[in-house]
Amino acid sequence: MRDEEQFEKFVAGRADALLRFGYVLSGDPHDAADLVQEALARLRGSWARVQRKDDPESYVRTTMTRLHVRAWRIRSRERPTSEPPDHGDPDVYDETSDLSDALARLPRRQRAVIVLRYYTGLPDEEIAATMGVSQGTVRSQAFRGLARLRGELTADGVRRR
Amino acid sequence: MRDEFERNLESGLRLLAERAPAAPPDLTSRIRARRGRWWWRLLAAALTTGAVAGTGAIVTAGGPAERVVPPPVTIRTIEQVHPDAVHVVPFRLPDGRPFDVVAMIDRGHALLRTVRDGNADRTDGLWSLDLATGSATRLVKVRVPKDSVLNFWFAVVGEGRLVWWTARRVAGKMTTTFFTAPVTGGEQRAIAEAAGSPLGLVIDDGRLVWTRGGTGGAYEVPLTGGTPRPIEGTKGLHMVHWPWLGRPSFRPRDPAVTHAEIVNALTGERRTAPAWWSPTSCSVTWCVSRDQVGRRDGTSVRTMPSWAHDPPALDRFLLFTTPKSDRYHLLSDLATGVTTELHPDDSPALDYRATTLTYRKGDHMVIVDLTAID
Numbered sequence: 001m002r003d004e005e006q007f008e009k010f011v012a013g014r015a016d017a018l019l020r021f022g023y024v025l026s027g028d029p030h031d032a033a034d035l036v037q038e039a040l041a042r043l044r045g046s047w048a049r050v051q052r053k054d055d056p057e058s059y060v061r062t063t064m065t066r067l068h069v070r071a072w073r074i075r076s077r078e079r080p081t082s083e084p085p086d087h088g089d090p091d092v093y094d095e096t097s098d099l100s101d102a103l104a105r106l107p108r109r110q111r112a113v114i115v116l117r118y119y120t121g122l123p124d125e126e127i128a129a130t131m132g133v134s135q136g137t138v139r140s141q142a143f144r145g146l147a148r149l150r151g152e153l154t155a156d157g158v159r160r161r
Numbered sequence: 162m163r164d165e166f167e168r169n170l171e172s173g174l175r176l177l178a179e180r181a182p183a184a185p186p187d188l189t190s191r192i193r194a195r196r197g198r199w200w201w202r203l204l205a206a207a208l209t210t211g212a213v214a215g216t217g218a219i220v221t222a223g224g225p226a227e228r229v230v231p232p233p234v235t236i237r238t239i240e241q242v243h244p245d246a247v248h249v250v251p252f253r254l255p256d257g258r259p260f261d262v263v264a265m266i267d268r269g270h271a272l273l274r275t276v277r278d279g280n281a282d283r284t285d286g287l288w289s290l291d292l293a294t295g296s297a298t299r300l301v302k303v304r305v306p307k308d309s310v311l312n313f314w315f316a317v318v319g320e321g322r323l324v325w326w327t328a329r330r331v332a333g334k335m336t337t338t339f340f341t342a343p344v345t346g347g348e349q350r351a352i353a354e355a356a357g358s359p360l361g362l363v364i365d366d367g368r369l370v371w372t373r374g375g376t377g378g379a380y381e382v383p384l385t386g387g388t389p390r391p392i393e394g395t396k397g398l399h400m401v402h403w404p405w406l407g408r409p410s411f412r413p414r415d416p417a418v419t420h421a422e423i424v425n426a427l428t429g430e431r432r433t434a435p436a437w438w439s440p441t442s443c444s445v446t447w448c449v450s451r452d453q454v455g456r457r458d459g460t461s462v463r464t465m466p467s468w469a470h471d472p473p474a475l476d477r478f479l480l481f482t483t484p485k486s487d488r489y490h491l492l493s494d495l496a497t498g499v500t501t502e503l504h505p506d507d508s509p510a511l512d513y514r515a516t517t518l519t520y521r522k523g524d525h526m527v528i529v530d531l532t533a534i535d
Contacts, residue, residue, distance in 0.1 A: 008189045015184035019181045019182055024178045037192060044193070096176045118167065118170050119178065
């Protein structure tokens with residue numbers, strides 16, 4: 001199978017999962033889409049090497065995480081000229097809204113560690129490799145992030161009143 | 162193992178992910194082209210307005226209606242979880258004197274200590290507190306040798322006896338005197354003198370066993386009295402949780418893995434903690450390093466609500482705080498993974514050699530008999 005076909009097959013199979021990761025990582029559908037597109041574009045440029053040496057999904061996840069932690073935003077450089085119509089808060093309040101709000105108040109690095117540990121299920125060693133930091137940093141960021149979430153949410157994920 | 166909050170966080174994040182936009186069918190051509198992102202903007206607009214865009218391949222926020230929501234889980238109070246282990250008693254004795262809980266006599270009675278003139282090194286009485294009625298009976302009128310500079314903080318109860326100790330300087334050297342009295346009450350009697358001060362004290366098979374503070378090493382003397390003698394193969398070791406002894410000792414001068422090596426004084430079995438680096442404190446089963454708790458071999462590691470520095474009491478219990486609290490108010494049982502809320506009115510402490518946990522609640526003292534938790 002040619003490289004391009006293999007790449008397309010990978011994208012077709014994993015794009016939705018990567019978008020979910022991007023959304024949990026960033027909390028924003030625009031940013032999730034931007035991160036996925038940019039990371040996949042970079043993967044395409046390195047496909048032969050990545051496929052030979054690494055797990056492509058891990059490569060994309062690493063790219064997305066590092067881009068996001070560095071506060072990289074396509075939208076800041078290329079913001080749409082007309083914003084979507086403002087209809088107030090989207091009518092999507094559900095049982096995850098309080099969690100979503102609490103995550104939004106975490107610094108990006110803490111949020112990334114929390115997401116990699118509790119959503120992606122990576123051990124601290126792999127989180128450290130993904131983020132390009134030490135395991136000690138992972139642990140301290142996880143501790144701080146988790147402590148803040150515990151301070152804001154009850155055990156069932158509802159905001160403390 | 163993860164706690165309830167963490168497990169709910171995992172499921173909450175999975176639910177949150179369901180809000181993510183789905184990839185459009187022509188994603189690869191978009192990536193190839195890398196020209197603008199109009200379709201993302203359309204998608205974002207659809208999400209913001211709650212509209213469904215496209216042919217159904219693009220999913221809006223909110224996710225499927227039938228998704229399973231995990232049942233709410235909250236940290237329950239210790240009274241709810243362990244009602245048989247929690248006792249609420251008046252904060253002072255009927256005569257108004259304060260007291261310390263130094264041991265449990267049995268499931269219904271705590272052993273209390275009172276001191277003279279508020280001086281912790283001048284114990285003047287050992288009492289039995291009936292936990293059901295709150296009435297206290299003095300078992301021993303304690304007389305402390307003159308010049309005592311150290312005093313027991315935990316007494317031991319076993320084989321029908323109470324045992325405690327005091328230490329004083331004799332010719333410039335610390336010397337400990339061990340005392341005993343019947344558990345039903347009576348006169349105190351000195352059973353032995355030993356060099357140094359003891360760390361950890363247990364009654365085992367007709368003998369009193371302790372390790373010497375500082376230099377370590379386990380010693381024994383018959384409960385009936387006699388000359389203490391060192392226990393073979395325990396040189397330099399410190400009491401962890403009998404019959405387990407360990408090194409390096411608790412609170413070493415330099416950062417270390419406390420009790421990294423432990424030895425069973427009865428069987429000679431030896432264990433290490435290869436997966437941990439300083440600063441870490443280990444008990445027989447668990448190691449604690451800041452907010453990480455796990456088994457000696459590095460398995461079952463979990464992140465706790467706050468840092469902990471001491472080994473767990475009874476090889477299972479640790480106290481934790483949370484960022485918004487100024488006191489330690491969570492009791493974690495590592496053996497079961499259950500964390501309970503104490504709601505204390507002071508900030509309790511839990512020594513790793515303790516078998517009870519006490520804290521103030523209003524005008525009362527809560528005594529948690531840790532040995533009564535299954």
